[in-house]
Amino acid sequence: MLDIKLIRENADEVARALAKRGETVDFAELLVWDKERRECIGRVTELRARRKTVSADIPKLKKAGKDTAALQAEMKTVGETIKNLEGRLAEVEARIDAFMAMLPNLPAEDVVPGGKEHNAVVRTFGAPPAFDFEPRNHVDLVTRLGLVDYERGVKLGGNGFWLYRDDGARMEWGLLNYFVERHLAAGYEFILPPHILIHQCGYTAGQFPKFKDDVFHLQGEEGKDARHFLLPTAETALINLHRDEILKEDRLPLKYFAYTPCYRKEAGSYRAGERGMIRGHQFNKVEIFQYTRPEDSAAALEEMVAHAESLMQGLGLHYRVSKLAAADCGASMAKTYDVEVWIPSMKEYKEVSSASNAHDFQARRGAIRFRRAATGQNELVHTLNASGLATSRLLPAIVEQGQRKDGSVVVPEALRAAVGKEILRPVQ
């Protein structure tokens, strides 16, 4: 959520910033509602003050033997006027809220306008492995190696699902453990949240109302509007940890990480090039998250990207880091870096981590503040999130980048203990 004061005072500037995302927004109507809202508040406040004093006087006058019927009659109409104004106010505020809830975040100053074609590679690690044979794709590899069972995954969950088995399950689990250990060492607190969340969580994160079609909603009980949903990322849980709280400044930054599967509809997003485990309805991810003071968030973002990169380096994978253009950043995010791993068969880099600074956008939606000791004032925190990492995109990269001519795969050193072997060989 943007600060409506900013729009009130600087509508053109806000519109220009949103235009970097390719969004054309007209604030004229909003500003009319905003004006009406404030006028309503002014009048209601005035009338309530009058009612309050008169109502306090009535018992005194009665005691003094005076007739209060006229005053009571007058207050009755005042009460009705207040009620009418409050009705109007609620109407206007609902419109303002609906409008504001649909607006995406302002891109940070240094984020360039335009779509993903304007993303900029800021650095790369390693180089694409050179094969003196025709490399197989990960679907062939993991199937031959017996790591992933696509057919039975579909039998269980339908299209868009798979299951890990044997060494594949061990490797996926080993990746998760490797990340857990690294995050603990970096001072992040481990959270295992519920996977089923209430609607307010999606609102705070910024998924609702705009992106409600992207998540799986649970059928509520008959006659009840339960409005639970399966989280599309652990970020949705972690941003809500401190919803409606006022944090202590000396406890910031708060650093958390969580492992959850991520459940996404991915409706209509299937592409032939994304077979296998590149895109599914459920995938594993460890997410890191920080709550910081506003002045600390820019540095925190760099720190989180560097941390995500160190995980990749620990696996010996070739990757690059891109800084996203405005329109490619998530709606809640002011600035985003993607860490993208090389998938040889696709000859493409695919996102395995997305590290973002939401500034105060999510904090405002969730009323997450901290008390600044120097001023005694409450301020909104900044929130940041980064995948650390999306394991389900990593396993394809590991087998493709680590494959050898005979179809075997070298297990990254960091995972050998978990998998129990150095080389994975085709089964049968």
Add this chain to the structure above:
RNA sequence: GGAGGGAUGGCAGAGUGGUCUAUUGCGGCGGUCUUGAAAACCGUUGGCCGUGAGGCCCGCAGGUUCGAAUCCUGCUCCCUCCGCCA
């Protein structure tokens, strides 16, 4: 799932239609005293809206009334007991 009880400030806990401005205690913060600390004493102590005067907030939403923490209705959550259960 059944039965009962409850929701008031950081916590505990009064208040059942209008004298207060929602008692009081604890905790927190500041001070006095002290070599330092404790104790004692004094002061202070939330959120939201509004340029401001001021207004709103006693779980949430409605209603009754000149006036609601208090009365009425609906909802949510929590606790206790029973049942079921990984």
